Each structure stands twice: as C-alpha cells, then as structure tokens.
C-alpha cells in the first residue's frame with residue numbers, strides 16, 4: 246500500500262497571469278511525493294462567489310497580496326491535515342470547510358482552501374501513480390472537451406470598446422481534440438492577419454484573445470466568420486460560435502436595464518437583449534451564450550431560457566457560481582440549461598463534484614472554465630476530462646497560462662489513445 250499520509254503542508258505567494266499575487270500550496274506525503282497547486286482569480290466575478298482573501302495593504306501590490314491566506318494554510322490548515330490521508334479527498338475537504346466555518350469561506354479564504362484541496366488531489370494521484378484525470382474520474386473519464394476558444398476579448402478583460410466579454414470559436418466539427426485545437430489555432434493566426442490588414446489592432450486581452458477597435462457583437466462575429474472561411478473551415482459545420490456576454494457587468498439593477506457603456510452607450514431592457522441574442526443566433530451559427538443576463542436578473546433569465554433555451558446552450562456563470570444551492574434554484578425556476586464550472590467560485594474539489602452531479606442529474610450541460618487571471622497550473626484540463634464535461638473554455642492560443650491547459654489535454658488525449666471521445670453532442 247502506498248503511504249499517502251500527509252507529512253507537510255507548505256504555502257507561498259506567487260504571481261498570476263495578470264501579475265497579481267496568488268496562492269500556491271505545496272504538499273509532501275510520507276512516501277516522499279511532493280505536489281503543488283496554484284489558484285486562479287477572476288475579474289468579472291459573481292457576487293456570490295466564495296471569498297478570495299486579499300491583504301488590503303494598498304502600499305504593496307495595490308492591496309492584492311495574499312500573505313494572510315498563505316499564513317492560514319501554514320498556521321491553521323497544516324496542523325489539521327498532517328497525518329491525514331491525501332487519498333481521502335472528501336474527508337480533507339470536509340475538514341477544510343469545517344475549519345473555515347463560514348458560508349463563503351471568508352475566514353480562511355477560498356484561495357487558501359482551494360489551493361490545498363487541489364494540491365491534495367494532485368499529491369494523491371502522483372503517489373498512487375495514476376494521471377490526475379484518471380484519479381479524479383476513474384475509468385469512465387474518456388471525453389476530451391471541445392475547446393471554446395476566446396479569440397476576441399471585450400468587457401472587463403480588455404480595452405476594446407466592446408461590451409460583451411468573450412467571442413469564442415467552437416471547433417465542434419473536428420474529429421478529435423488535437424484536430425479541433427489545430428482548427429482553432431489556424432483561425433487565430435488568420436484572424437491576426439485580418440486585424441492587421443484592416444488596421445484594427447492585434448493587441449490582446451487577459452485571456453489572450455484580440456482586443457480590436459470594434460464596438461459591436463456583429464463586427465466581432467463577422468471577423469470570426471471571415472477568419473474561419475479564410476482559414477479554410479466551414480462556419481456551421483466545422484466551426485460554431487459562442488458568447489460570454491458577462492451581462493452582470495452591464496446591468497443597472499435599480500432600473501433593470503442593460504447599459505453598453507464601453508461602446509455606444511446603448512440601453513436595453515431584458516426583452517430587447519433577448520431579441521438581440523435571437524438576431525445574432527439567426528445570423529450566425531451561434532450555439533452557446535453564457536451569462537446572457539445578470540446574476541440578479543432572474544426574470545430576464547427566465548425570458549431568455551423560455552425563448553432561446555430550446556435552440557441555444559445557455560450557460561450560467563455568475564448566476565450559479567459553481568454552487569449547488571444556486572443551481573438548485575435555477576433547476577426549480579427552469580433557468581439556463583448549462584453551468585460553468587470554476588473551482589475557485591466554490592472553493593473545494595468535493596463541492597465542485599457535488600454541483601456537477603446535480604447538474605448532470607437534471608440534464609444541465611457542463612463547461613469547465615479557467616479564470617481571467619490564471620497560471621501555469623493545468624489542473625482544469627484534467628478536471629474537464631475527469632468530469633466528462635465535453636466542453637472547456639480556457640482562452641486563446643498565445644499565452645502560456647492558457648496553453649498549459651491545451652497542452653495538457655494533448656497529453657491526456659495521447660494517454661487515452663483509441664479510447665478517447667471528443668466532445669459532446671449539442
């Protein structure tokens with residue numbers, strides 16, 4: 246028997262892809278295994294997410310240091326976990342949740358808790374000698390996700406005068422993950438040439454997508470369409486499109502209006518926003534809209550789901566915050582038909598699995614997601630396969646923080662070889 250008992254728990258402050266401090270945990274097991282895990286960080290965060298603990302000392306890193314979270318791992322979490330079995334994830338996560346004791350992990354910090362939760366899983370998998378995806382998902386974990394690649398970045402992720410946050414290409418018609426990735430990368434390079442020729446700018450946003458000087462969803466989708474065709478692919482056959490409107494950022498709650506502040510200062514009531522989505526989905530092969538309405542606009546979400554839920558995937562991100570309580574409400578009220586899975590929104594691996602189980606039981610699709618602030622840690626690549634999510638969004642193709650996930654998926658595809666399945670049916 247491998248000795249997977251925890252010998253030592255360490256932590257440190259490292260930097261994320263935006264140059265902001267974040268937490269890395271390091272765990273040593275009795276058998277000599279050592280593993281690390283780094284937590285990501287969002288920018289367009291849902292207000293019900295688990296709390297990311299920051300030091301708030303404005304004179305250092307703009308108040309974003311995480312020494313308190315690091316200290317909580319070293320002083321409060323480590324003594325409780327030494328001697329416990331890293332292979333018992335549910336027990337470790339239960340200890341972490343109880344030690345924190347709050348509803349939103351605000352005592353120890355979700356960044357402290359998640360770093361340890363992920364690191365424990367990685368250490369146990371390594372000690373036992375199985376790939377992480379197999380350790381987490383067992384022999385059923387065989388689905389390589391379709392990459393939803395965010396090629397145009399707007400919203401709070403870039404300076405482009407675009408209000409919707411993400412314009413993604415979806416290589417659903419590819420025969421394998423590897424080929425889907427190639428389709429996506431070729432379209433990315435073609436888009437760069439087009440943007441250069443049109444003098445629209447080839448600078449990038451937080452997730453590595455371009456941040457061109459365009460100001461409407463139609464312009465963005467026209468560019469994606471042009472790049473797709475020029476790269477030799479067929480829109481609606483090889484390649485489909487997806488949006489993350491991140492509509493919480495646009496919503497003025499008091500007046501129940503969506504304001505497109507970055508572009509034309511257009512103001513739309515929820516019903517007009519639904520119409521805009523309908524028009525876009527009729528004009529382009531759009532298959533998925535994330536956060537089409539704001540996290541607190543449940544009425545708007547209902548309208549959206551009633552009208553477009555039959556033909557489009559409607560993904561709840563800020564709406565559900567990977568939390569089974571919010572998802573339960575969504576299921577009851579028949580809102581959305583898919584859920585975005587971001588581990589740091591809820592704070593432990595066990596809770597993430599519980600939310601996914603509830604979603605699957607109720608016919609909601611799963612999309613595993615990065616955050617806009619990422620690191621070299623590829624954990625979510627393994628997680629996407631472990632959950633048979635069938636879909637992952639992890640940005641564009643020119644930042645190592647995003648490519649670490651894509652490259653890990655290539656490795657996993659190689660391990661699974663002929664057993665690998667690509668994506669899910671829409």
Ligand SMILES: C=C(OP(=O)(O)O)C(=O)O
Nearest residue numbers: 287288289290615616617
């Ligand atoms: C990835 C996203 O951005 P962030 O991490 O800033 O919430 C998102 O909104 O889906």
Ligand SMILES: [Mg+2]
Nearest residue numbers: 489535536562
């Ligand atoms: Mg989102």
